[in-house]
Amino acid sequence: MNTDELVAALSRHVEPVDRGVIRRTIGLALAAAIVVSLGLMGLWLGVRADFMTAHAAAFLVAKIAFAIAIVGIASIYLFRLARPGGESRTVSLWVMAPFAAAILLAIASLGVAPHSHWNKMILDDEWLECLLSIPIIAIVPFAVLVWAVRKAAPTDLVRTGAFTGLVAGGVSAAAYALHCTGDSVPFVAVWYGGTIVLCTVAGALSGPRLLRW
Amino acid sequence: MTTTETELKALMLASQGGDAASHRMLLDRLSRHLRAYYKGKLASFGKGATEAEDLVQEAVLAIHVHRHSYDPAEPLTPWVYAIARYKLIDFLRRSKTSRADVPLDEVNDIIAHDDHFAAENSYDVRRLIAKLPKKMQCAIGAVKLDGLSVAEAAQRCRLSEPAVKVSIHRGLKALADLIAKEVKA
Numbered sequence: 001m002n003t004d005e006l007v008a009a010l011s012r013h014v015e016p017v018d019r020g021v022i023r024r025t026i027g028l029a030l031a032a033a034i035v036v037s038l039g040l041m042g043l044w045l046g047v048r049a050d051f052m053t054a055h056a057a058a059f060l061v062a063k064i065a066f067a068i069a070i071v072g073i074a075s076i077y078l079f080r081l082a083r084p085g086g087e088s089r090t091v092s093l094w095v096m097a098p099f100a101a102a103i104l105l106a107i108a109s110l111g112v113a114p115h116s117h118w119n120k121m122i123l124d125d126e127w128l129e130c131l132l133s134i135p136i137i138a139i140v141p142f143a144v145l146v147w148a149v150r151k152a153a154p155t156d157l158v159r160t161g162a163f164t165g166l167v168a169g170g171v172s173a174a175a176y177a178l179h180c181t182g183d184s185v186p187f188v189a190v191w192y193g194g195t196i197v198l199c200t201v202a203g204a205l206s207g208p209r210l211l212r213w
Numbered sequence: 214m215t216t217t218e219t220e221l222k223a224l225m226l227a228s229q230g231g232d233a234a235s236h237r238m239l240l241d242r243l244s245r246h247l248r249a250y251y252k253g254k255l256a257s258f259g260k261g262a263t264e265a266e267d268l269v270q271e272a273v274l275a276i277h278v279h280r281h282s283y284d285p286a287e288p289l290t291p292w293v294y295a296i297a298r299y300k301l302i303d304f305l306r307r308s309k310t311s312r313a314d315v316p317l318d319e320v321n322d323i324i325a326h327d328d329h330f331a332a333e334n335s336y337d338v339r340r341l342i343a344k345l346p347k348k349m350q351c352a353i354g355a356v357k358l359d360g361l362s363v364a365e366a367a368q369r370c371r372l373s374e375p376a377v378k379v380s381i382h383r384g385l386k387a388l389a390d391l392i393a394k395e396v397k398a
Contacts, residue, residue, distance in 0.1 A: 003334070009357040011234075012357050013356050017281035018281060085296075085320075155299040
């Protein structure tokens with residue numbers, strides 16, 4: 001079959017396409033990712049015991065705000081990157097902003113604290129749990145998002161993979177924050193920030209294989 | 214914005230709306246631009262017109278199958294260019310000709326030239342369609358090759374009308390994968 005015949009064949013009975021399907025699919029996948037993360041956190045780890053106290057609430061809000069800022073910014077980019085050519089008009093530097101803010105706040109809070117507290121502030125008691133939980137909780141959200149993004153035929157697989165991992169990591173961190181009692185700013189900057197970056201790198205590395213179409 | 218962009222975009226919008234004539238004109242024009250693009254690119258990898266034609270058909274099929282991924286708020290040229298380049302890189306990686314280091318060009322290069330001297334390509338789409346699962350084969354054969362309506366195809370293939378549409382869509386995607394496996398030369 002030559003190209004003209006192929007073109008003719010493809011042009012018989014052309015169905016109208018649903019232009020909103022990509023936005024809906026990725027949006028739905030994002031919602032599913034959030035529900036799955038919350039469910040996993042609730043069943044596996046449980047919400048922190050002092051959940052209802054004012055002390056806990058303040059830290060909780062700050063941590064979740066950090067994670068939601070990342071998810072919010074990263075998903076705007078992901079919606080664009082998912083389509084062919086989306087990478088050409090996407091400068092994704094804004095996604096650094098929440099990380100930069102957390103690092104600056106962390107440095108400031110270390111600056112006003114005595115040296116002897118630094119170790120406790122950065123490591124807390126939960127660093128290992130945090131390091132493991134966020135990537136583990138992120139696995140299913142990542143898979144769901146990959147499934148949705150593939151439908152949009154991305155053409156920059158490394159970057160799209162990275163942002164898929166970033167969104168999954170951010171969603172997972174937001175859910176994990178409900179459990180975690182490590183409340184110091186340096187702890188959040190290092191372990192939340194670090195694990196989310198880890199998810200991003202994993203996404204970038206696996207993107208070319210997982211997102212291929 | 215070039216006039217080519219304006220014209221092609223208008224065709225794409227009509228095609229997304231289900232207008233078969235516009236769709237045909239769009240694929241026809243894009244295939245000529247793609248041919249010029251691939252011939253130019255492949256020359257530097259020591260590949261000829263046959264491989265270029267293989268890629269034209271791959272890209273045309275990809276554009277057809279993924280036409281829902283074009284966002285009308287954006288210009289069409291970068292979307293076409295991205296698919297064309299993606300298929301080129303994929304082809305070079307499959308055929309292991311190079312490290313697939315394809316430099317980024319000016320996006321508009323994709324519509325700068327056209328070439329209507331179609332060569333023979335190396336695989337036959339008809340033969341590959343015959344390798345698809347029965348339902349997909351029947352639906353594609355009836356609607357795309359024999360020109361039956363979806364309702365007639367549903368009768369012939371003993372499927373519901375929505376099932377015919379789904380079979381065509383999935384079948385064309387599967388066909389794209391078969392082509393990718395075929396073209397490893």
